[in-house]
Amino acid sequence: MLDIQRADLVAGVAGSGTMGRGIVQVLAQCGVRTLVFDSQPGAAAKAKEAIGKSLAAVAQKGRITQADADAALARIEIVDALAALKPCHVVVEAIIELLAPKQELFKALEAVVAESCILASNTSSLSVTAMASACAKPGRVAGYHFFNPVPVMKIVEVVDGELTEPWVGDALVALAKRYGHKPVRCKDTPGFIVNHAGRGYVPESLRVLQEGIADFASIDRILVDAAGFRLGPFGLLDLVGLDIAHGVMKSMHGQYYGEPKYQPSYLADPRVAAGLLGRKTGRGWYKYGKDGVAEKILEKEIPKKTSMPVWCVPELKDFLSKFANIESKPDPDTICFVAPLGHDATSTAIQLQLKAENTVAIDPLFGFTKRRTLMTTPVTKPEVRDAAHALLASDGVPVSVICDSAGFVAQRVVAHIVNVGCDIVQQRIATPEDLDSAVMLGLGYPKGPLGMGDAIGAPKILAILEAMQNFYGEPRYRPSPWLKRRAKLGISLLTPE
Numbered sequence: 001m002l003d004i005q006r007a008d009l010v011a012g013v014a015g016s017g018t019m020g021r022g023i024v025q026v027l028a029q030c031g032v033r034t035l036v037f038d039s040q041p042g043a044a045a046k047a048k049e050a051i052g053k054s055l056a057a058v059a060q061k062g063r064i065t066q067a068d069a070d071a072a073l074a075r076i077e078i079v080d081a082l083a084a085l086k087p088c089h090v091v092v093e094a095i096i097e098l099l100a101p102k103q104e105l106f107k108a109l110e111a112v113v114a115e116s117c118i119l120a121s122n123t124s125s126l127s128v129t130a131m132a133s134a135c136a137k138p139g140r141v142a143g144y145h146f147f148n149p150v151p152v153m154k155i156v157e158v159v160d161g162e163l164t165e166p167w168v169g170d171a172l173v174a175l176a177k178r179y180g181h182k183p184v185r186c187k188d189t190p191g192f193i194v195n196h197a198g199r200g201y202v203p204e205s206l207r208v209l210q211e212g213i214a215d216f217a218s219i220d221r222i223l224v225d226a227a228g229f230r231l232g233p234f235g236l237l238d239l240v241g242l243d244i245a246h247g248v249m250k251s252m253h254g255q256y257y258g259e260p261k262y263q264p265s266y267l268a269d270p271r272v273a274a275g276l277l278g279r280k281t282g283r284g285w286y287k288y289g290k291d292g293v294a295e296k297i298l299e300k301e302i303p304k305k306t307s308m309p310v311w312c313v314p315e316l317k318d319f320l321s322k323f324a325n326i327e328s329k330p331d332p333d334t335i336c337f338v339a340p341l342g343h344d345a346t347s348t349a350i351q352l353q354l355k356a357e358n359t360v361a362i363d364p365l366f367g368f369t370k371r372r373t374l375m376t377t378p379v380t381k382p383e384v385r386d387a388a389h390a391l392l393a394s395d396g397v398p399v400s401v402i403c404d405s406a407g408f409v410a411q412r413v414v415a416h417i418v419n420v421g422c423d424i425v426q427q428r429i430a431t432p433e434d435l436d437s438a439v440m441l442g443l444g445y446p447k448g449p450l451g452m453g454d455a456i457g458a459p460k461i462l463a464i465l466e467a468m469q470n471f472y473g474e475p476r477y478r479p480s481p482w483l484k485r486r487a488k489l490g491i492s493l494l495t496p497e
Helices: 018-029 043-060 066-074 099-110 128-132 166-178 201-210 216-226 233-240 242-255 268-273 314-320 345-351 382-393 410-426 432-443 449-456 458-472 481-489
Strands: 010-014 033-037 076-079 090-093 118-121 141-146 155-160 182-187 310-312 335-338 359-362 372-376 399-402
Touching: 010 018, 018 033, 018 043, 018 066, 018 141, 033 043, 043 066, 043 076, 066 076, 090 099, 090 166, 099 118, 099 128, 118 166, 128 141, 141 166, 155 166, 155 432, 166 182, 182 432, 201 216, 201 233, 201 242, 201 410, 216 233, 216 372, 216 399, 216 410, 233 242, 242 268, 310 314, 314 335, 335 345, 335 382, 345 359, 359 382, 372 382, 382 399, 410 432, 410 449, 410 458, 410 481, 432 449, 449 458, 458 481
Parallel strands: 010 033, 010 090, 033 076, 090 118, 118 141, 155 182, 310 335, 335 359, 372 399
Antiparallel strands: 141 155, 359 372
16 A cells, blocks of 8 residues: 655646646645646646645745745646656546546556556546546546645545545545545445535525525525525525536436435426526626625514414423413414414415414424524414514514425425435445535535434434325425435434444
């Protein structure tokens, strides 16, 4: 096995674009002599110049000394031919994201480097196994997927192709630890870990919008304020670019042969055609000013508070008693508050033999301190809805009013995220620990999918999904075997097999 800690380790990077520059910088900073090749004349030299500025900026902030910055820059060597990569112990390619050019590059490198040299690809979406199939020694080829910006995003996916030898992945894991990144190991499957796990948040939010349950700004507010995400799904689409994000969604859906969990939304195609791509075009779901700041979309005004008697299910009594006297039974003029998990307000009203015209639902999943979600039935009286809204907002906590939906907004999106994550570990694509680490570092979620499920409770997540599957009659919401077994056993979703 390659000794990654050796002082004379030599690494090569083929491609000096944004990703290549970042990879070169972290390698050089950890003491590795780094050779840089780019087929475009002058590109590698410009990359080194940009890295020098980046290192100087880091030094000015006091994160490293100027001497360390100078030493790292001195370890970067520009080479003008692939043949100059001969002394490398590992070569990372970061060229165009097309299979054929990557295969050609690896074939050419095999004629140059030693038999023990690792060939690693920074691909984010291509099959590592397909890439390796063009090589005489496919066992030395692995995926090494970094995230942009590389020096800041402290995560790298180490991808084992079907023929990758175990020592190769082990060496790349050790190298990642040497430059201070968190390595996560995964199988060569579409989306690897991070892009695969991301199939829960945005696609299900688009589905909520598609069904007319809430507008995009309300969905963002609920998932940021109530569920704790840093950026709402539609703000995220604007940041990434709808054309790119929708392309990934379609690709993942196709690569998994139409798996319903990953189904894209028809809402995206016309918006892409219209150029509503997000920040880069000045308009996406939000409009952006010249300063790049999104317009502020105002919430609806809070209705005037009126006096109506209140009845609620037992689990809401402690919360609602702070706002009103709770009636012992529902009367014809009573607002009836329910708190379903996975069910819609209509089904809950019917089950409890309540008047649907007087029934509203509150999402109890994430508590009531930061934002409250109020859901109506299709026949809830406007005066009942407004009275409930005013009552819930009377202490200053914002309220989002949505139409009827099995699973509200936060319930169904978070349950979908957890379920997709459970499928990833069930399929042995990654370990539970690596999955959650990858998602928190790569996507910035407050917890990993399994950690989210544990925080809420696997039985609750299972109940939400089963109720949604029963309501919609779709395999999209079928619970993962990983989730079902751990919920029934009463054990953590992070428990490995």
